[in-house]
Amino acid sequence: MMMIDIHAHVCDRLAAITNGQPLCSLSYGKAKLGNKPIQFFPPSFERSNSPAEMLIAHMDHAGVDKALLMANPYYGYHNDYISESVKKYPDRLKGVAFVDMIKGESAAKELADLYDNTDLFGFKVETDSTFQCAPGRHMGEEDFFPVWDVINAYKQPVFIHLFTDRDVEDLLKLVKRFPDITYVICHMGADACFKGGRISGNYAVLLELVKKNPKVYMDTSTVPVYYDEEYPFPSSTAAIRQAYEIVGAEKLMWATDYPGMLNHATYQQLVNMVTRHCGIPEEDLKLIMGENAQRLFFSK
Ligand SMILES: [Zn+2]
Incomplete structure (x- = not known):
């Protein structure tokens, strides 16, 4: 079965700001947040970075064919390293x-420049880190429409990590305003x-959006963190199974x-979690594990 991981992070070093404090690499998986050392990666990450070679080695080990390299302010701005890895x-x-979408018009220009001059595609929004330095502002503001206009004009996909009720409202508005994205x-x-292991009302709203709107999808990653549980992740796999029953295999992508x-499982276990423990039939697994991503992101 072809497998594509649609959400993986690489960086040559951590260089981020989170909650107003700098975050940078130490060694053996540790990072320094402000003055404080924290365990960020597993200890086997000797330089506390995430080299493309290490990701490829994990993919080879678990038989994963391809991956999408995802940005996040929590790792830092790494378009250059991501582009080099590709x-x-x-x-x-x-x-x-x-x-940084907060820059509005100039962020839009920067993004168009990336589409014109690099092989990077799409756009990632992680609302928590993005708006920590701009309290009160939010993703759906008109000031940020120039960014969405560029994404729309270049027919690019957007990957969104939502944090708040406001984010969910914003996503619903954006899907209406930019229906072709x-x-x-x-x-x-x-x-x-x-x-804290409890599902809010937003979940039903998002499942409904994914089910009804042919342009809206979900990735299956990270759920065990929200349930704070160990492999084989009984609550997480039940949630993925339920999402599959509601939105259908065409709308879910493994990541x-x-x-x-x-820090929570081996890479192989993150594969097995969906292939073995969700009770999803083989034909549908093929879509979730790779075919949807191949069609959407790798066929052009
Ligand atoms: Zn991520």
Whole structure:
């Protein structure tokens, strides 16, 4: 079965700001957040970075064919390293573009420039880190429409990590305002839906959106973190199974959120979680594990 991981992170070093504090690489998986050392990657990540070679080795080990490299302000701005990685492994990797949308018009220009001059595609939004430095602002504001206009004009997909009720409202508005954009909701609705192992009302709203709108999809990654559970993740696999029954196999895509998720399971277990423990029939698994992603992101 072809397998494509649509959510993996690489960086040559951590270089981020989160909650107003700098986050940078130490060693053996540790990072420094402000003055404080924290365990960020597993200890086997000697330089506390996430090289493309390490991702490829994990993919080879678990028989995963391809991956989408996803940006996040929590790792830092790494368009250059992501682009370099895609050039090294053009048959295995594609990279998602990333700009700071708070800059509005100039972010839009930067994004168009990335589409014109690099092989990066799509756009990633992670609302928590993006708006930490701009409290009160939010993804659906008109000031940010120039960014969405560029995404729309270049026919690019958007990958969105939602955090708040406001984010869910914004997504519903954006889908109406920009109906031709392809939207992928990261981590099955993430923090906007799963809080301390409890599912909020937003989850039903998002499942309905994915089910009804042919341009809106979900990725299956990171759910075990929200349930705080161990492999084989009984609550998470039940949630993925339920999402599959509601939205259908055509609208779900497998992903790992590598390497952060290696703190919770091996890469192979992140494959098995969906292929073995969700009770999804083989024909539908093929769509979820790779064929949907191949059609949407790797066929042009
Ligand atoms: Zn991620």
